Structures are given as structure tokens and as C-alpha cells.
Amino acid sequence: MTVDVRPFATLRRHLPGGETALRIRLGDGATVRDAVRRAGIPEESPRIVMVNGRLATLDAALADGDAVSLFPAVGGG
């Protein structure tokens, strides 16, 4: 399957050359954790994970075409 990984804020420093998103291929049954690893982002860095705009965990199973958004701890108001 193919999924998009989109890190934000400080997590972007893990992507090469100022990229803001990465399209990666994963095997069947892959989870968010697999996507995070493949993107070269340390597993413990994302504090907030979304799949298609819904809050998720690192263990969530992915499907083809999913968008994974990863955030460090952020806040504001």
C-alpha cells in the first residue's frame, strides 16, 4: 500500500531537504509505527498522531491511501 506521511513543526527536520511530506510504500498490515520508522522519524517523537484527520495511535493499522499526520507536543489558543 501507499501512504502519505506528513510531519509538522519540529518533526519536519527529519525529512530531507525541506520536504513537508513523504509518500511511502508499505506491506500489508502495516501500522502507523511502521510508517513513522520508514520516514526516519524517531518513534518516540510524535506526541499526536492522526490518520485521515482522526486521532490515532502508533499501533493503528493503515490502509492504502491513508494520510498520516504527526505532531510533536503543540499548543496555543
Next chain:
Amino acid sequence: MEKILKVDMGERSVRVEELPEGLRRLGGRGFTSSVVSAETPPGCDPFSSENVLVIACGLLAGTAASTAGRLSVGTKSPLTGGIKESNAGGTAGHAMGRLGVRGIVVRGAAREGTWVLVIDRDGARLERRDDLRLAESYAAVAALRSSYGGDASVILVGPAGERRLKAASVIVTDPEGRPTRHCGRGGTGAVMGSKGLKAVVLDTRGTRPPAPADRGAFAMHAKRFVEALRAHPVTGEALPAYGTNVLANIINEAGAYPTRCFSSGRFEGTEKVSGETMRDVIIERGGSPTHVCQPGCVIRCSNVYLGPDGGHLASGLEYESIWANGANCGIDDLDVIARLDRLYDELGIDSIETGVAIGVAMQAGVIPFGDGEGALRLAGEIAAGTPLGTALGNGAAAAGARLGCARVPVVKGQALPAYDPRAIKGMGVTYATSTMGADHTAGYAVATSILNCGGSLDPLATEGQAALSKRLQAATAALDSIGVCLFVAFPVLDDPAALESLLGMVNARHGWGMTAADLPAMGEEILRIERRFNAAAGLTAADDRLPAFFLTEPLEPHRHVFDIPERELDEVCGRPPEGAERP
């Protein structure tokens, strides 16, 4: 002993009195709401001389406590028709603390002239300054500082307040003396303007920080509090690096970023106006991505935004302002947003209310969504006082009424801020039930349901939202009364040491024994006072509701409507269920 200043604009008198027993334990919102509810007749016209305007600092003002210089302004709101408290950072709260003034109560109205209240170590006096009539805020501050001291803190209204526009703010100067921090919401500036009071100048020369009852304990807790703020990833890393606008991407990803007058939860131009992009632009132009609005704040969420020519545009381009004048209007150009923000600073008007009003005008077809130059023209009409400009300056509801728009995002006449209540339903509960009208700061459910602070709750779920909002509204009322910046709530929600040291400072400063267990009751009591005022002013259960379109139009991408049952909203407001006898 701290003081209360009583100003009568009709008689042009100023009295300095000892703080009465009943107000000694109250700062910020607790102070303003208590005084307003005791002194303003709930049914009065907000612009009549009977309405009082109350300015209060917090319980730790003037000390070295980080973020404790918050300033509250309270009154009967011309926008909501109910009680109002709006607060801001800037340097005035700490200045009041050093001058030993907990609160300023302004009643009456000047029959003529433009007046300035000057407070210094020797006392307080009203001075007539007709030269400042309708002066824009940067020029007014420059003139006031040249008269009363180059380091003076200034609380002022701009032309919008003097012209009684219902979205007018009360502005507070920052450490550079720039009029950029606003008690933005609910038209407090229009009430101040209606009294003929242009500004309050606080000259702290020759004063010292107030002496804590227990100096050693105070220093220890102040240090621990700073450590807790620095240790938490939100207040220690994200806010200093990106400011509040770090939220743009996450709220957009969550499908809750209100776009084109609340018609979608995702904005295709978000990346261009995000905190990440803004940081790059600021650094490239030699501005500052990290800035304090008040001395001693270690969170430093503010910024200094320069225009393409390197000239200063805004200090503290914030998430809310960027959203209201950006995604909400379909505008993806940070420079246009910063120019609008500068106009609002000069005029003294709420950037949220005004941005939403412009969005309503776009919805009505006055100009198309995405038309940045058109938005600047409309803001110019507010300044010029054209009929359309005056409607816009009176807020989103007035703009909708003038333009024949029924679909207007307001509660109690106040515009919704930057979280769509269909995608973060706890915020919908807060908007509907807050005593203040639609106000994100009144019970920030986003913290728990998006940001994983203080637990977690699915933002799209129906269950648990009312309880979350209710709990947060009480906690917020308590924090607003201590007078610290609300962003301390992130560590306070997660780290017991943060709350312990905050209360430790309050206790050491005043010689009290306040505990964490006292806070919910303190917050509840303030909310009760505010609800009683609103009920007496004529607000009913029908005012504790979202506009109907949020219940019928599903929001992309999640296609949810706001579906929290009305009886749960009533319960948050302490209303007995239908059919039940009132006790």
C-alpha cells in the same frame, strides 16, 4: 495594603481607597465580575453612565512570577448584552501591581472632552487631552509617553472605542511600548470610549515590586514554576519556537479549521499561513519568532513580524487573528493578514470579531472569498466610518443584519473563534454555554480533545463533551482570577508541580493557605455570579445555543454536525431540566 481606584467621569473625580474585605482575595476576572455584578444594573444600556468599567490586575501582579501580569477588563458588554471579562498580556498588569492598585472602577461619563487617567507613585488624576481625540493608537501612545514618561505602560482605546463600535478593544502596550495586546472581545473598548476615557497611563518610576508575605517561599515557588513551564514541551518548546500559530496545521489536519465563514473544516492554503511558514518568513526578514508580551514570561509565545520592506507590522501575530483574517476569509497571504492586524491595532478593534465580520461580508457577496486587497479596503471603511464600515465595526452579527445574512457564526452576538464546533464538539459546548458568548479561552476543550493535555477525548464524540467543557470553564475562571496567562494551563493540566508552585506563589505573596481543591469552587462561584447577571440582563436558555446551521450543515471532511443535546447544554449552565421545578 493594596488599593482600589474609584473614578467618576461625570464628576471628574478620583478616589483612592483601601481594598475592601470582600475583594481582597480576588484578582482579574473574579474582581471584575464581582464589581460589575454588584454595581452595574443588569438591564442598563451598556453605553449609559450607569454601566461601570472595571480594570483589574491579578493576585501576583508586580512580582517576578512568570506570566502573572495579565490584565482584565470587565463591564456589561454592548456586543453580548451580558457580563464581560476580557484579558490581555502586556505590561500594564505588572505596573498596577507595582503601584499597589488591584483594581480601577470607572463609572459615569464625561459630558465633554477626551480624558486620560494618570497613575504614579504619588496618586492618580484625570487630565484633559483633547489633542488625542480619535488618535490612532501608535500615535496616542507616543504622545502619552512623551508627556508622562518614556517607560509608562498604557491602557487605551483607539478611534473604534471612541466611536463606540461594538467590536472595539481595550489595548495594552507591550515591553517596547507598542499598542499590540488587546482585551479584544466583547466591546470593552466601546464602553471605555463612551465614558470619554481615552487612556490610563501607569508610571512606575520610583516604585518597587510588592513585598511577599514570605519572601523565601515566594522565591522558591517562583523558581519551580519557571522550571515547570520550561519542562513542559508545549510551554518550553512549541510556543517559544512557533508561537500560537503552530496550531494552524494541527487544527486543519483535524478538519476543524473554519474556512470561508465556517463552510469547510480544511483550508487548502493552510501551509502558507501556518506557524512553520511564518517562522521562516519572520527569520528571513530579520524579525523575531520569539518575543514576550510582558517581562518575565518564559513561554514567549509572541513574535515580531516585519513587512517585506523590513518595517514593523505586528508584534504578536497570533493564531486567532491569522485564522479570522486568513482561512476564515479564504486568504492565504500572511502579509495581507499582518497589514489587517496592524490596522486593527491602530483602530483598537478585535481581530477575531472583525475578521469574522469581513467573512460574513464575503459570504454575502460584497467581495469574493480570498480577496485580500478587498478585505483591506473593507477594514479601511471601518476606519473611515462609512455605513458598511460601521456595521462591520459593530461585529459579525451587525454585519449580517445589515447585509441580510441569516447564516452568521455568533453566540450571544459574539463571533465564533478558530475551532469549528462540529469537529471539536467540546468547543461547541463552551461557545454555547460560556457566560461570555462564543469564546475559545473560556473552556479550552482543544487541549484535551486534540492536544492530549490533561487526558484525551475524541473531539467528534458526543459523550463527555459537556462534562469536559464544564470542568474547564470552572478551572479557567479560577486561573483568570489569579491573573496568569492561560497558557500555563498546559503544564498545570499535566504536571502537579506546576499548579503547586503557582498556588505556592499566591500563598507566599499574600500569606494565604489556598489549595488546589479550592480552585473549582472559586471558578464555580465566579460563573454563578456571571450567570446571575446575564439572567437579570434578560439572557435565557435560547442564548446558550449555537446558530442553527451548525446543527444542520455537516462539516467537511468528517461530515459531522453539532449534536450535543440541549439538555446537556442547560446542565452546564446550571439550568434545571425541562419540566423540573425550580428549587
